[in-house]
Amino acid sequence: MLVGLLAELFYHITRFILVAVLSCLQWYTPEACLQFKEHFHAQVRAACQRSTGTVGLKLSKVVVVGDLYVGKTSLINRFCKDNFDRDYKATIGVDFEIERFEIVGVPYNLQIWDTAGQEKFKCIASAYYRGAEVIITVFDLADIQTLDHTKQWLEDALRENEPDSSFIFLVGTKKDLSDAVCERTELDAIHFANEMQAEYWSVSAKTGKLLQRM
Numbered sequence: 001m002l003v004g005l006l007a008e009l010f011y012h013i014t015r016f017i018l019v020a021v022l023s024c025l026q027w028y029t030p031e032a033c034l035q036f037k038e039h040f041h042a043q044v045r046a047a048c049q050r051s052t053g054t055v056g057l058k059l060s061k062v063v064v065v066g067d068l069y070v071g072k073t074s075l076i077n078r079f080c081k082d083n084f085d086r087d088y089k090a091t092i093g094v095d096f097e098i099e100r101f102e103i104v105g106v107p108y109n110l111q112i113w114d115t116a117g118q119e120k121f122k123c124i125a126s127a128y129y130r131g132a133e134v135i136i137t138v139f140d141l142a143d144i145q146t147l148d149h150t151k152q153w154l155e156d157a158l159r160e161n162e163p164d165s166s167f168i169f170l171v172g173t174k175k176d177l178s179d180a181v182c183e184r185t186e187l188d189a190i191h192f193a194n195e196m197q198a199e200y201w202s203v204s205a206k207t208g209k210l211l212q213r214m
């Protein structure tokens with residue numbers, strides 16, 4: 001009973017944080033967010049409002065993977081620091097940010113791991129995949145090859161985690177550069193997201209403007 005409740009609590013908190021991440025960036029449509037449809041279960045809400053010591057679930061690990069130059073760091077920077085840098089600085093190995101939230105009175109930490117897309121750093125970055133509650137697989141909407149590569153990135157990340165233990169997101173970046181090619185890539189991406197049971201988002205770290213979910 002307690003285990004079931006904690007599992008449900010964990011599920012809702014993780015979803016809530018992801019919604020917070022994406023909504024902060026205004027990169028979502030409400031219908032994409034199951035959380036807004038269901039809200040918290042009464043038991044989960046009650047558990048959250050009790051002493052945090054009894055809950056013990058304060059940390060969630062997010063791993064962001066994808067080819068080099070697709071915009072992983074920019075995505076994280078927009079969320080964590082609300083800034084955008086047009087200059088490219090390759091991530092060396094891994095980097096991480098911690099964001100602190102309070103959800104119905106419970107302090108919560110979101111640990112976001114930014115991994116390098118360069119092949120030569122792959123073995124370093126992959127050492128950090130384990131224990132990811134959330135895997136965000138990123139590609140560049142203007143470069144269809146990066147979408148093709150997401151399958152491999154996701155497989156590598158999933159291999160390091162227990163089956164069905166991670167929420168999966170597929171995120172297409174640089175939506176501000178959108179043209180007809182991007183639109184075709186998005187259709188492929190939505191198809192692929194369905195196949196891998198991922199939630200799909202089209203985003204722009206540059207503008208942060210509300211973008212439509214296809």
Ligand SMILES: Nc1nc2c(ncn2[C@@H]2O[C@H](COP(=O)(O)OP(=O)(O)OP(=O)(O)O)[C@@H](O)[C@H]2O)c(=O)[nH]1
Binds near residue numbers: 090206
């Ligand atoms: N126009 C536009 N450019 C973007 C966007 N997001 C990122 N960029 C640019 O794309 C380039 C690469 O972005 P990064 O965030 O460094 O890419 P990365 O995936 O972290 O790259 P690695 O660290 O090598 O894995 C930079 O020059 C960014 O300014 C976006 O939404 N729109």
